[in-house]
Amino acid sequence: xxxxxxxxxxxxxxxxxxxxxxxxxxxxxxxxxxxxxxxxxxxxxxxxxxxxxxxxxxxxxxxxxxxxxxxxxxxxxxxxxxxxxxxxxxxxxxxxxxxxxxxxxxxxxxxxxxxxxxxxxxxxxxxxxxxxxxxxxxxxxxxxxxxxxxxxxxxxxxxxxxxxxxxxxxxxxxxxxxxxxxxxxxxxxxxxxxxxxxxxxxxxxxxxxxxxxxxxxxxxxxxxxxxxxxxxxxxxxxxxxxxxxxxxxxxxxxxxxxxxxxxxxxxxxxxxxxxxxxxxxxxxxxxxxxxxxxxxxxxxxxxxxxxxxxxxxxxxxxxxxxxxxxxxxxx
Amino acid sequence: xxxxxxxxxxxxxxxxxxxxxxxxxxxxxxxxxxxxxxxxxxxxxxxxxxxxxxxxxxxxxxxxxxxxxxxxxxxxxxxxxxxxxxxxxxxxxxxxxxxxxxxxxxxxxxxxxxxxxxxxxxxxxxxxxxxxxxxxxxxxxxxxxxxxxxxxxxxxxxxxxxxxxxxxxxxxxxxxxxxxxxxxxxxxxxxxxxxxxxxxxxxxxxxxxxxxxxxxxxxxxxxxxxxxxxxxxxxxxxxxxxxxxxxxxxxxxxxxxxxxxxxxxxxxxxxxxxxxxxxxxxxxxxxxxxxxxxxxxxxxxxxxxxxxxxxxxxxxxxxxxxxxxxxxxxx
Amino acid sequence: xxxxxxxxxxxxxxxxxxxxxxxxxxxxxxxxxxxxxxxxxxxxxxxxxxxxxxxxxxxxxxxxxxxxxxxxxxxxxxxxxxxxxxxxxxxxxxxxxxxxxxxxxxxxxxxxxxxxxxxxxxxxxxxxxxxxxxxxxxxxxxxxxxxxxxxxxxxxxxxxxxxxxxxxxxxxxxxxxxxxxxxxxxxxxxxxxxxxxxxxxxxxxxxxxxxxxxxxxxxxxxxxxxxxxxxxxxxxxxxxxxxxxxxxxxxxxxxxxxxxxxxxxxxxxxxxxxxxxxxxxxxxxxxxxxxxxxxxxxxxxxxxxxxxxxxxxxxxxxxxxxxxxxxxxxx
Numbered sequence: 001x002x003x004x005x006x007x008x009x010x011x012x013x014x015x016x017x018x019x020x021x022x023x024x025x026x027x028x029x030x031x032x033x034x035x036x037x038x039x040x041x042x043x044x045x046x047x048x049x050x051x052x053x054x055x056x057x058x059x060x061x062x063x064x065x066x067x068x069x070x071x072x073x074x075x076x077x078x079x080x081x082x083x084x085x086x087x088x089x090x091x092x093x094x095x096x097x098x099x100x101x102x103x104x105x106x107x108x109x110x111x112x113x114x115x116x117x118x119x120x121x122x123x124x125x126x127x128x129x130x131x132x133x134x135x136x137x138x139x140x141x142x143x144x145x146x147x148x149x150x151x152x153x154x155x156x157x158x159x160x161x162x163x164x165x166x167x168x169x170x171x172x173x174x175x176x177x178x179x180x181x182x183x184x185x186x187x188x189x190x191x192x193x194x195x196x197x198x199x200x201x202x203x204x205x206x207x208x209x210x211x212x213x214x215x216x217x218x219x220x221x222x223x224x225x226x227x228x229x230x231x232x233x234x235x236x237x238x239x240x241x242x243x244x245x246x247x248x249x250x251x252x253x254x255x256x257x258x259x260x261x262x263x264x265x266x267x268x269x270x271x272x273x274x275x276x277x278x279x280x281x282x283x284x285x286x287x288x289x290x291x292x293x294x295x296x297x298x299x300x301x302x303x304x305x306x307x308x309x310x311x312x313x314x315x316x317x318x319x320x321x322x323x324x325x326x327x328x329x330x331x
Numbered sequence: 332x333x334x335x336x337x338x339x340x341x342x343x344x345x346x347x348x349x350x351x352x353x354x355x356x357x358x359x360x361x362x363x364x365x366x367x368x369x370x371x372x373x374x375x376x377x378x379x380x381x382x383x384x385x386x387x388x389x390x391x392x393x394x395x396x397x398x399x400x401x402x403x404x405x406x407x408x409x410x411x412x413x414x415x416x417x418x419x420x421x422x423x424x425x426x427x428x429x430x431x432x433x434x435x436x437x438x439x440x441x442x443x444x445x446x447x448x449x450x451x452x453x454x455x456x457x458x459x460x461x462x463x464x465x466x467x468x469x470x471x472x473x474x475x476x477x478x479x480x481x482x483x484x485x486x487x488x489x490x491x492x493x494x495x496x497x498x499x500x501x502x503x504x505x506x507x508x509x510x511x512x513x514x515x516x517x518x519x520x521x522x523x524x525x526x527x528x529x530x531x532x533x534x535x536x537x538x539x540x541x542x543x544x545x546x547x548x549x550x551x552x553x554x555x556x557x558x559x560x561x562x563x564x565x566x567x568x569x570x571x572x573x574x575x576x577x578x579x580x581x582x583x584x585x586x587x588x589x590x591x592x593x594x595x596x597x598x599x600x601x602x603x604x605x606x607x608x609x610x611x612x613x614x615x616x617x618x619x620x621x622x623x624x625x626x627x628x629x630x631x632x633x634x635x636x637x638x639x640x641x642x643x644x645x646x647x648x649x650x651x652x653x654x655x656x657x658x659x660x661x662x
Numbered sequence: 663x664x665x666x667x668x669x670x671x672x673x674x675x676x677x678x679x680x681x682x683x684x685x686x687x688x689x690x691x692x693x694x695x696x697x698x699x700x701x702x703x704x705x706x707x708x709x710x711x712x713x714x715x716x717x718x719x720x721x722x723x724x725x726x727x728x729x730x731x732x733x734x735x736x737x738x739x740x741x742x743x744x745x746x747x748x749x750x751x752x753x754x755x756x757x758x759x760x761x762x763x764x765x766x767x768x769x770x771x772x773x774x775x776x777x778x779x780x781x782x783x784x785x786x787x788x789x790x791x792x793x794x795x796x797x798x799x800x801x802x803x804x805x806x807x808x809x810x811x812x813x814x815x816x817x818x819x820x821x822x823x824x825x826x827x828x829x830x831x832x833x834x835x836x837x838x839x840x841x842x843x844x845x846x847x848x849x850x851x852x853x854x855x856x857x858x859x860x861x862x863x864x865x866x867x868x869x870x871x872x873x874x875x876x877x878x879x880x881x882x883x884x885x886x887x888x889x890x891x892x893x894x895x896x897x898x899x900x901x902x903x904x905x906x907x908x909x910x911x912x913x914x915x916x917x918x919x920x921x922x923x924x925x926x927x928x929x930x931x932x933x934x935x936x937x938x939x940x941x942x943x944x945x946x947x948x949x950x951x952x953x954x955x956x957x958x959x960x961x962x963x964x965x966x967x968x969x970x971x972x973x974x975x976x977x978x979x980x981x982x983x984x985x986x987x988x989x990x991x992x993x
Binding site for chain 2: 739979
């Protein structure tokens with residue numbers, strides 16, 4: 001695409017264009033070279049942007065003294081992301097069922113499906129259209145998989161799982177293992193059989209080596225549009241709302257309900273049977289032991305409290321040695 | 332089973348029985364429907380129990396104004412769990428050795444063993460009776476596996492591991508990888524070869540994507556009846572006692588010894604060379620840097636201290652901004 | 663090897679030798695038996711060393727009243743580690759390409775390579791000499807692997823990854839999954855396509871079930887000699903320095919740069935876009951929210967601060983209930 005074509009695509013204004021060259025790559029500000037397009041959003045980087053070797057740049061407003069062609073668009077970042085999809089399309093995998101895939105005869109498979117080598121699919125599984133299943137994935141019996149799903153290598157899906165459309169599951173994820181439940185009798189832990197299931201709704205993405213356990217009787221649910229990073233643990237009977245974000249290594253204990261549009265930053269832990277409202281943000285590494293109200297920001301691991309309060313506590317906390325020194329004479 | 336048969340099975344008293352109907356399902360209080368049996372323990376739920384659509388309920392004592400048949404038993408919860416085993420028996424897997432399984436000729440295999448597709452079993456492995464090994468699991472050489480063991484898909488067992496009877500290992504677990512040990516020489520980390528092993532005793536359950544590292548010279552041991560949740564890390568040379576519970580994402584550093592009947596809640600971290608006594612409880616997300624005494628409860632990440640003390644610290648901690656405001660005038 | 667031969671190998675002085683017996687095993691102080699060599703470094707263990715049943719011991723200085731042959735060497739520990747390599751050499755795997763391995767024809771493979779059963783290697787992969795790839799590992803297209811690399815069972819390497827020489831990757835690790843990045847549009851999270859890669863330099867070791875995500879445009883880099891334990895998460899665009907140590911369950915958010923010779927203890931979390939200098943130590947479970955200066959030690963999760971400061975804060979923190987009691991009368 002030529003610079004002018006990119007500008008046109010996003011209804012952008014084009015300045016500094018001397019020669020309408022062909023853009024051949026998309027790079028970050030500092031790695032871009034001749035032929036590359038880049039973008040800048042952060043005003044602190046405007047000065048550095050003048051050193052970029054890129055042949056054109058996406059910006060929100062004209063940057064003075066920046067001589068390369070500037071494409072002025074409402075949202076340079078999302079325009080750039082959209083261009084990535086255009087410039088670097090995924091290699092189309094030709095539909096196939098690998099001969100080495102062990103697929104039960106009692107399986108329904110849609111159109112344009114790619115099943116890689118060494119996939120095992122058990123009885124009564126249903127798979128929609130345009131699904132890609134990479135090698136070494138295991139699909140347990142009675143599982144239903146929607147359309148346009150990508151299952152990367154080495155994913156385990158235990159029996160009875162329901163997976164919606166456009167779901168992406170990364171390598172090593174384990175969906176539907178037994179919930180962690182026992183009762184004690186005769187001085188032993190007796191396993192509680194888990195006959196529930198996991199439901200993954202549309203447009204969910206699940207990170208590498210993440211685990212989502214099956215419910216005891218009912219359902220562990222991940223609602224539509226929610227994105228889960230790597231090494232996250234979601235325990236039995238949890239219900240996670242829509243468009244919620246769990247960063248890496250988050251852990252949610254059993255039967256906890258999380259609302260819509262929630263963000264849990266990395267390594268946050270939430271106790272069992274907790275309710276988290278909608279639009280809640282919890283900062284990294286926080287420990288949540290009580291219900292959290294919609295629309296608020298929480299932090300800290302002592303346990304999590306409202307962020308504004310925690311900031312005030314923290315401000316005094318770090319002064320404690322000084323305060324104590326002053327106090328000591330006065331007791 | 333009819334309602335009366337269930338009552339009889341647990342020596343329960345039966346009230347409100349108008350018609351001795353057939354129970355066809357087991358459900359929770361709120362999802363139960365006609366034909367289902369449910370249970371209630373928590374007195375706070377007694378009022379809500381009156382709205383259940385279940386056809387019968389297991390209770391500890393008669394609930395007033397609840398018109399459906401009530402089966403009064405000593406422990407409604409464990410009765411219900413036992414009924415799950417009866418109502419939803421596991422599908423029996425017919426013993427087989429899949430043709431696609433690569434099994435060394437130098438392997439001893441017991442009776443009634445199921446070895447799924449694409450399992451690899453190396454030299455000198457011994458496997459007991461009634462063992463199930465799902466696809467894509469790898470059993471390293473010289474490993475011994477007892478009777479009635481279930482190994483879910485995609486489990487790795489490195490060489491020389493010993494696994495007892497009735498052990499369950501969930502998908503993605505890695506048993507016996509090298510311990511994390513190096514010595515520094517010539518400004519480099521030199522790997523310390525780990526020639527020890529992992530021993531998993533009887534009745535242990537190991538969660539999805541959990542890792543248990545092999546000892547340097549001796550043994551990493553998980554003693555009988557201990558239950559370990561998902562994404563837990565147990566480092567080289569640890570010895571974990573009997574009937575101990577590790578919730579998800581717990582991490583135990585090298586050479587730490589944990590006693591019997593201990594509970595570590597989710598995301599707890601324990602430093603290396605620590606001793607934790609018997610019957611210890613550590614609350615979620617705590618960081619343990621020193622030995623913990625038997626029979627006590629600990630909490631907090633600053634590091635873990637006795638729970639009763641931590642609660643008192645915490646009570647003041649959250650008041651710090653107010654205290655500081657009052658103090659400021661007085662310095 | 664005889665005791666005298668071992669002494670000679672390390673230029674050690676030999677005392678108490680009555681009979682120059684053959685050493686047949688290497689064991690720890692308490693598990694050693696007749697025929698075994700052991701070692702002791704910690705002076706607190708000198709008394710206990712007198713009870714060892716070992717036939718000889720490596721020590722830094724003569725221990726009084728210890729009757730068994732003592733080999734006095736500068737560094738008993740590293741001498742012992744070197745002997746492990748000599749006494750317990752790895753079984754040589756005979757080079758092979760298993761018939762069940764699915765290897766694209768467009769792959770270059772060096773000399774003396776072992777490719778186990780059920781390995782999948784996609785187009786345009788290059789593999790060096792003396793590489794071992796265990797069963798169920800998946801190597802995505804355009805990946806380059808150096809010499810003397812060991813890839814344990816069930817490792818996933820996504821496309822375009824670069825792996826140096828003498829790298830060890832443990833079972834369940836996932837290298838190069840998509841970074842966790844979305845932009846919000848029309849009330850949805852839209853996936854940002856990640857076209858970057860992961861570069862693992864020489865002599866890196868990566869633990870079981872660890873995940874390292876691919877960069878958005880550029881590179882996620884693990885520099886030479888760095889050692890990463892199990893269940894660690896390294897996000898997109900991170901650059902981790904040389905000879906750095908990450909203990910288990912550490913998590914590093916996107917675009918963070920970590921210096922050389924850094925030690926992050928278990929369960930440490932680092933926020934995104936942070937810079938950590940060289941020779942930094944961060945104690946277990948700490949949360950890092952700001953840049954850390956070279957050569958310093960940090961701790962705590964409130965967030966991490968200099969260790970010396972945190973120790974002073976902590977000293978007052980645990981006294982808060984007492985301080986508050988004394989203060990209460992004075993407000």
